[in-house]
Amino acid sequence: MRIPRIYLPLNLNSHLPLELTDHAFQHTVKVLRMKDNSKLIIFDGAGHEYNATLQQVNKKNAFIKIESSIYNKTESNLMIHLGLGISKGERMDFAIQKAVELGVTEITPLFTEHCIVNLNEKRMQKRIQHWQGIIISACEQSGRSVLPVINTATTLTKWAESINKICLVFDPLATISLKKIKPESDCINLVIGPEGGLSSKEILELDEKENFYSVKFGSRILRTETAAVSAITAIQLLWGDLLE
Secondary structure, eight states: OOOOEEEOOSOTTOSSOEEOOHHHHIIIIIISOOOTTOEEEEEOBBSOEEEEEEESOOSSOOEEEEEEEEOOOOOOSSEEEEEEEOOOHHHHHHHHHHHHHTTOOEEEEEEOTTOOOOOOHHHHHHHHHHHHHHHHHHHHHHTOOBOOEEOOOEEHHHHHHHOOSOEEEEOTTOOSBGGGOOOSSSEEEEEEOOTTOOOHHHHHHHHTSTTEEEEBOOSSOOOHHHHHHHHHHHHHHHHSSTTO
C-alpha cells in the first residue's frame, strides 16, 4: 500500500510530536481512517520531506513523530511560469491541477478580453484559497515537495509588463512551431487564454513585446484546459525532465 503524503506547513525539524492541521487531520483520520503507528510522508512545501508516524489519534486531533528526512528530486530543471486566463469552474481547476502535476513553478490567473468570469476582491480571495487547495492536493498526489506559487489575479497587460524572460504565446494562427524556439535560460513563461482564447488585439500587443513569441501548437484548436496541459507537457519534453 502506498504511504500517504501530507502537506504540513510547520517546522518539521522538531523532535517533539507535531499536531496535524485541520486539512491533514481530515485527510488522514477522517478520510483514510488511519490509526496510531500508521506511516506517513510529510512535506513542508519548501522542499523538505520526512518519514513520520501517526500518534495519539482521537476524534478531534492527532499528532505525528518525525523519524527521518527524505531526499526528494521531483522538481524540474525548468522554472515554468504559467499565465492562465481565468475560466469558469472546473476548467480552471483542472488546468491548475494538471499544471502542478507536470512541474509548473508559478501560476498567475489573468483577466483577459474574452474572460467571462467577473469576481470582486472578496470572491477572488476565496478563489485563490480554493486554487491553493488544489495545488496542495496535486503536490501530495504527484510527489512534489515544493508548492508552486499562486499569484494574485491581474490583467494580461500588467502581467506581460512584469515578464523579462522568454514568454510563449500559443496562437492557432502563428507560423513558428514550438520546436524552433531556443530558450536561452531555464526560465520559461507561457500564456494560455480563457474560453474563447486571446483576442487578436491581445496577441498583437504581446507580439510587439521583447522576448514574447507567438507559436503554433498543432493543427487543432484546443480548449483552455487542454492547451495548458499540452503546452507544459511539450515544454517539459523539449527542455525539461519528462524524458529523464
